[in-house]
Amino acid sequence: MIQTLMPNTNWSMVLPIAMVAVAGIFALILEMLFPKRDNNLIVWASQIGLLMAAAMLIRQFGLETETSFAGTIIRDQFGLAMQLVCVIGASATIAFSEGYLREKKIPFGEFYPLMLWSTVGAMMMCCTENLLVMFVGLEILSIALYVLAGISRVEEKGEESALKYFLLGAFASGFLLYGIANVYGATGGLGIEGIGLAWESKDPNVQALLAFGLALLLIGLGFKASFFPFHQWTPDVYQGAPTNVTAFMATVGKTAAFAFLFRLLESATAMQAIWAPALGLIAVLTMLYGNIVALMQKDVKRVLGYSSISHAGYILVALIAHGKNPGRIGPETVIYYVLSYTLMTIGSFAVISLLAHDGKESTGLDDLRGLWQRSRVAAACMVVFMVSLMGLPPTSGFFGKLLIFQDALNADLLPLAVVLAVSSIVSAAYYLNIARLVALTDGPTEEISFARFRPAIQNTCVLCAVAVIAAMVFYSPLTQFLSSR
Amino acid sequence: MSGVPLAAYLALGLFMFMTGVVGVVIRRSPIVIFMCIELMLNAVNLTFLAFARYQFSPMVAGNSFKEGQSAMAGQMMVIFVMAVAAAEVAVGLGIIMAIFRLRDNIDIDEMNLLKG
Numbered sequence: 001m002i003q004t005l006m007p008n009t010n011w012s013m014v015l016p017i018a019m020v021a022v023a024g025i026f027a028l029i030l031e032m033l034f035p036k037r038d039n040n041l042i043v044w045a046s047q048i049g050l051l052m053a054a055a056m057l058i059r060q061f062g063l064e065t066e067t068s069f070a071g072t073i074i075r076d077q078f079g080l081a082m083q084l085v086c087v088i089g090a091s092a093t094i095a096f097s098e099g100y101l102r103e104k105k106i107p108f109g110e111f112y113p114l115m116l117w118s119t120v121g122a123m124m125m126c127c128t129e130n131l132l133v134m135f136v137g138l139e140i141l142s143i144a145l146y147v148l149a150g151i152s153r154v155e156e157k158g159e160e161s162a163l164k165y166f167l168l169g170a171f172a173s174g175f176l177l178y179g180i181a182n183v184y185g186a187t188g189g190l191g192i193e194g195i196g197l198a199w200e201s202k203d204p205n206v207q208a209l210l211a212f213g214l215a216l217l218l219i220g221l222g223f224k225a226s227f228f229p230f231h232q233w234t235p236d237v238y239q240g241a242p243t244n245v246t247a248f249m250a251t252v253g254k255t256a257a258f259a260f261l262f263r264l265l266e267s268a269t270a271m272q273a274i275w276a277p278a279l280g281l282i283a284v285l286t287m288l289y290g291n292i293v294a295l296m297q298k299d300v301k302r303v304l305g306y307s308s309i310s311h312a313g314y315i316l317v318a319l320i321a322h323g324k325n326p327g328r329i330g331p332e333t334v335i336y337y338v339l340s341y342t343l344m345t346i347g348s349f350a351v352i353s354l355l356a357h358d359g360k361e362s363t364g365l366d367d368l369r370g371l372w373q374r375s376r377v378a379a380a381c382m383v384v385f386m387v388s389l390m391g392l393p394p395t396s397g398f399f400g401k402l403l404i405f406q407d408a409l410n411a412d413l414l415p416l417a418v419v420l421a422v423s424s425i426v427s428a429a430y431y432l433n434i435a436r437l438v439a440l441t442d443g444p445t446e447e448i449s450f451a452r453f454r455p456a457i458q459n460t461c462v463l464c465a466v467a468v469i470a471a472m473v474f475y476s477p478l479t480q481f482l483s484s485r
Numbered sequence: 486m487s488g489v490p491l492a493a494y495l496a497l498g499l500f501m502f503m504t505g506v507v508g509v510v511i512r513r514s515p516i517v518i519f520m521c522i523e524l525m526l527n528a529v530n531l532t533f534l535a536f537a538r539y540q541f542s543p544m545v546a547g548n549s550f551k552e553g554q555s556a557m558a559g560q561m562m563v564i565f566v567m568a569v570a571a572a573e574v575a576v577g578l579g580i581i582m583a584i585f586r587l588r589d590n591i592d593i594d595e596m597n598l599l600k601g
Binding site for chain 2: 160
């Protein structure tokens with residue numbers, strides 16, 4: 001009797017997630033066994049765990065789509081690729097964390113387990129079509145990030161950013177949950193695959209519940225992905241949180257939100273008459289607002305915060321294009337863009353983390369002057385990242401934007417494509433300004449304002465810069481690999 | 486219980502949710518904001534349970550095994566929401582404590598270090 005009730009489960013599908021979680025537990029045990037020592041051992045344990053998870057993900061590439069765990073976990077190429085992006089993001093962040101945390105005098109070992117568990121939540125969101133599992137994943141991701149944002153306990157800025165992030169994050173999950181409740185009332189289940197069917201039923205009550213629920217769900221996810229009217233927390237939190245946590249939030253946290261939004265819009269294709277105009281407007285406002293306000297910022301972390309808002313707008317264009325015609329426009333664009341965005345964002349935050357020195361960190365734009373004298377490698381990498389964020393060749397940012405542009409034209413979204421191009425041109429102003437400051441050779445050379453140049457940070461910068469260029473050069477094998485079917 | 490229609494529960498849920506949203510927007514103390522967020526989550530729980538009992542109840546004659554599963558999904562969700570809310574409280578109060586130690590004051594109007 002018990003036998004028949006046990007759903008057929010395929011454990012290998014959650015093995016990468018379990019691997020990252022176990023690596024986190026293992027890292028925590030290491031921290032307890034050797035307290036107050038340097039954290040290199042923990043860093044290595046975390047990196048090995050992430051590497052094994054990546055290997056497990058790549059081994060599953062190309063397998064056929066399958067669901068398990070009573071239909072709550074789905075394995076498809078999109079989910080695997082997005083999980084891989086999350087793992088790459090976490091690994092790159094951890095690589096430059098140790099040097100930064102020591103300069104900042106917050107060398108807590110529990111930082112690494114929290115970051116790994118946060119990654120677990122992000123990976124869960126990438127591989128599910130179930131609203132309950134998505135919600136739990138989102139909270140695992142967010143709760144660990146609230147702690148990480150405030151990990152610098154003696155710094156008022158850090159705590160303020162943690163409180164803002166926490167209150168707005170909890171507020172957003174309230175909206176998300178109310179949306180889930182209404183979708184549940186309309187479809188009678190927590191899977192998003194029922195949305196299309198329920199909409200086709202033409203029952204006005206069901207349709208009203210669905211439209212209301214979907215709107216609330218989009219608000220909740222829009223907070224996480226920082227789309228225009230729900231973006232207010234982004235610059236504040238990015239500025240106040242430790243730089244490596246900001247890098248993680250801006251990449252892995254957003255990747256997870258985009259992954260679920262992608263699936264949600266795909267299953268709500270039948271309702272596109274309702275969501276497509278609204279999201280199109282949001283995308284336009286997000287792109288323009290992010291880029292225009294970034295022009296007036298004086299803090300480099302805030303500039304990158306606004307730049308990440310505008311990049312969320314670009315990705316939203318790709319999501320709308322896919323959601324309108326899931327059959328014609330594949331997931332390659334989203335995967336490629338998110339990967340390239342992750343690499344260039346983490347790389348630029350790794351360069352910025354050099355501004356921390358001896359427990360202090362001032363991140364004004366002028367503090368970037370003189371980086372060229374301090375480290376040519378870091379300055380050159382920063383220029384590469386800025387060129388890529390701007391969207392110029394020979395970098396992956398260029399190809400990513402080109403793909404989104406093509407998708408938008410294929411999906412008859414000409415206005416969005418035009419706004420994308422225009423706002424990219426606007427963005428050139430502030431990216432070029434950062435590149436200019438970094439490359440200035442006659443700036444005041446206050447060597448003290450920079451950290452001792454640690455090899456791990458340098459390697460992270462160089463690796464990200466090389467990857468950003470390689471992702472452009474080897475574009476076609478990469479996309480074939482990521483979307484192997 | 487059979488005398489109360491589903492719409493009444495949904496309306497109460499909506500009212501509680503809106504009260505929570507308004508409270509989050511207008512109140513100044515993080516603790517009160519936090520209570521308002523809890524009110525929002527409880528409104529969600531009420532909505533879930535009302536749907537599970539009325540819309541998909543297996544006890545109504547003629548409803549099938551699938552309806553039973555639907556009802557169970559909603560009830561399960563409520564348990565998860567409560568557990569997650571408890572975890573959020575733990576972290577949130579920790580952050581508020583840390584701020585109180587730094588500046589002896591937790592008014593969010595005075596949190597204006599971060600602006601651009």
